[in-house]
Amino acid sequence: MSRGFVKEEDQEETPLVPPRADLPSGSTNFVTEVGMEELRAEKQALLDEKSKINAATEQEKRIVSNFITAKIKLLEERIATAKIVSLDDQPKHEIRFGATVKLKIAKNSKLMTYQLVGVDEADISKNKISSISPIARILIGKKVGEETILKLAKEDRVFKVMEIKY
Structure with a gap:
């Protein structure tokens, strides 16, 4: 039957479902x-x-x-x-997917710890960042002691890898 012949109160709205985390x-x-x-x-x-x-x-x-x-x-x-991705199969000496890393950020003396995870697992309140995020992408392949730079609009932020765990 045509929707034109349905009583207005009988029509249901299509639910709007929020999308999941973006995966390019x-x-x-x-x-x-x-x-x-x-x-x-x-x-x-x-x-x-x-x-x-x-x-x-x-x-x-x-x-x-x-x-x-x-x-x-x-x-x-x-x-x-x-x-x-099995964390046991990841190279222990460099940052890859699943790694938990301790970082020294710029001149800040406090170390920050993050785990590189999938987009659905990412939760900054749990220190889990998406492996496709800009920070994670510059960290992939780095080893303890290495530094990398994240270019931001107003500054460059330097990250030094202090520890890698799986």
Whole structure:
């Protein structure tokens, strides 16, 4: 039936689902083993949430269900393209995907620690940065004692590698 013959109150809005973290076209979706476990746990939580929808009307239930289904679809696409990188296989003497690095930043005496992870794992509050971020890209391949420079609009920031762990 044409949408023109449907009562206005019966029409449902298409849920707007926020996109997942940006993964540039052509980029490999690297994840750590922990990151893959987190993606699977996130999917299970969404499935659990969907099975327990408590809405006042059938229409509200459908809207919430459609929203969760759309989030699951995006998540399943990300899981399907994920390539797990074993941290045990990474070279211990240089920064690669999954490395946890201690850095001295510019003249700051306090050391900062970051782990280079996949885009879905990145969370600055946990000191996890995306391996495709500008900082991570300048650190890849560096060894303890080496310095690298991140060019910013108003200054150049120098990072010195103090420690690498996997």
